[in-house]
Every structure is written in structure tokens, then in C-alpha cells.
Amino acid sequence: MSIKFPPPNPAPTPYARLTVLGAGSWGTALATVLARNGHEVRLWSRRPDHAAAINATGENADYLSGVTLPQGITATADLATALNGTEALLIVTPSSTLRAMCQAIAPMIPAGIPIALACKGVEKRTGLLLSEVVSDELPGHPVGAVSGPTFARETALDHPTAATVAFPFSYADRLSPENSPAARLALTLSGGGFRPYVSDDLIGVEVGGAVKNVVAIACGMMSGAGFAENTRAALITRGIDEMKLLAQALGGRRETVTGLSGAGDLTLTCSSTTSRNMSLGHQLGQGIPRPNCFDGRNVVVEGEVNAVSVTDLARRVGVPMPICETVHSVLHGGADLQEAFSALWARPIEAEPFALDLSLEHPAPQTSLHFGVRQ
């Protein structure tokens, strides 16, 4: 008698039908990547008129004007319709709305499908990573993230773009990694200009995405106040150190932070005012009052709320994050921007990488930064 065993590594299959929750700029860009690769996508918007306009015009004029959406995207404002028969879910609504979103979809989400977070942050009240919020509310699903240096418009226009797809690997995933949710979702997203990488360090990936927005606000504040490239390079590099320490304290890996979702995204976000986080900081650094930033428009700036949640979490686990603390103190503690950044620069000298306790005072007699004298 001959026994036929299945092949040990069957060919991985992409997901054919996916749901994207959140028809803002990033949700629409991800839906575009998926549909361009031939997959069927339901794109959920919370506004029926918005969903109807997307279907009627083949464009998301509110968030990605001028980008023609490929065939294969159907917008809907009905959650049950969006989730019916779906094989994988991407959540792309603002981080502050995540728990409520999960509670809303709990009765209708198909059992066991993978959930990938494309929003970035830490939950404010609890200090939980977003994946922990999802696991809390929707147990029984593999939960991961898609994260990296990815401005929505460039991604939607198919510019060469790379991102990390991260899911913690189960025992079964280790035996057959090519069939893990991370590999299958990466395969599903892979095509044209979009190049995914796979990781099993979800904590490291999530920490990078949450912290980079806060550091980008710091970069913006200093550029708005008149400082330039040296300052930005310093903030990016020291920001990476803050990410590394927090990732490690939470059980992630330091080296993940040097990848696309950490250093990569931080570099992108700190490089131009295309970033809403950088742009908010820049306007505040120029002295524009918060209510007048973005000409009074209500723009999603994740780093603003995450300045609170990230610093709270860092304090809780005993990790020093002076850049995030400085942003928090200016945004939410009423601190004067110039005094706060002067104090940041006048801290006692530290070792790099952060390991030794040197306890050396800043030697310069003048410890205030020279705001207002640069071109």
C-alpha cells in the first residue's frame, strides 16, 4: 500500500477578497494596490454619500483627488456588506477609533480571518499597542500590521514603495512560513511598485510606526523655528534610539527599528511637510496657534494624540524618551516650544548607544538655543 503525503510546502496563495476599513487616503491607496493586483476589494467609508461618490466616479475626490481607482474596488458604508465573505481585513481608520471599530465589526467579521492594521499608534487610555486592542476585542484572529515609509498618494500612483508586513509567527507558521498570514498578505500586496517585506516582530514594527509620528512633530517644530539639516539628522538618529529602547522594553527587537517600519518611516516622515505630523510641528514652530494649523481643517495627525500615549507608556515601562517627552510638554503641557527644546539640548551628556550613566552636565555656559537668528 502506498501512502500519499501532501507536498510539504504547498504553494502559497494570495487572498482573493479583502476588506479595507477606512476610505481615507491610506485606506484608498492600499485598496488601489490590492485591486491593481487583481484582488476584489470592499472599501468601507463611514459616510454613505462618500461611498456612493467613489463608486460613481471611480475616484476618492475627498482624500486622493486625481487618482483613478482601478477596477475591483467597491465602496460601501455598510459594515456587513463590507465584511461578507472576506478573506482578510485591513483596518485603516485613525488609531483613536480602533476599539470602537472592532466592537462594531465583532458581530459580523468572518471567523478566524487575519486582521492587518495599517493605522499607527498606541491606545491612549490603556497604553496598549493597536494589535493588543484588536486581540482584546476580536479574539481568535491572527493580528498583524502593514507599516513602512508609504505616503498614500505616491503609493496609489504606483511609485516604487516598500513596506513591512508583520504577524507574530505561530508554531504552524514556523513549519510552513510561506503559508503564514504575513507571507500570504505580502504576496497579496506584492505587485507593480509595491514591494513588501515580511517580519515576525510585530511589537518592533508597531513601536516604530507609533513613535515616528511624535518624533516627526519634533522635527517639524525645529524646522519651523528656523533650524535645518543638522538638527533634523540629530532628531532622526536620537529618535531611532528612543524607538529601540521602547521596542526592546515591550519585547520587540532592536534591529526591527532599523528597518522600513522604524528608521525608514521616520526618515520619510521627517523629510517633508507632505507628512501631516511634520507639517503640524512646522506650523507650531513658526508660531501658528494650533487652531489655525492646516487653515483650521480637522486633519488626522496621529503623533498629536500619540505624544500622550507613547510617553505614558514609556514612563510606565521606565524608558527615557526625551524627544517624545518634549513634544508632549509643548503640545499638551503648555510648555514654551523654545524653552522646551533648549532644555532638550542642554540635558546631561549621555553615552551613545544609551548604556553608560555618565552624569556629566552640559558644559556650555549658554544653555539656551539661539532661536530666531538663523535664515
Ligand SMILES: NC(=O)C1=CN([C@@H]2O[C@H](COP(=O)(O)OP(=O)(O)OC[C@H]3O[C@@H](n4cnc5c(N)ncnc54)[C@H](O)[C@@H]3O)[C@@H](O)[C@H]2O)C=CC1
Ligand atoms: N496617509 C498616509 O500616507 C498614511 C497613513 N497611515 C495611517 O493610516 C491611518 C489613517 O490615516 P489616513 O487614511 O491618512 O487618514 P485620512 O485623514 O486620509 O482619512 C481618515 C479616515 O478615517 C475616517 N474616520 C475618521 N474618524 C473616524 C471614526 N470616528 N470612525 C471611523 N472612521 C473614521 C475618515 O472618514 C477617513 O476615511 C492613520 O493611522 C495614519 O497614521 C499610514 C501610512 C500612510
Ligand SMILES: O=C(CO)COP(=O)(O)O
Ligand atoms: O505614515 C505616513 C507615511 O508612512 C504618513 O505620515 P503622516 O501621517 O505624517 O502624513
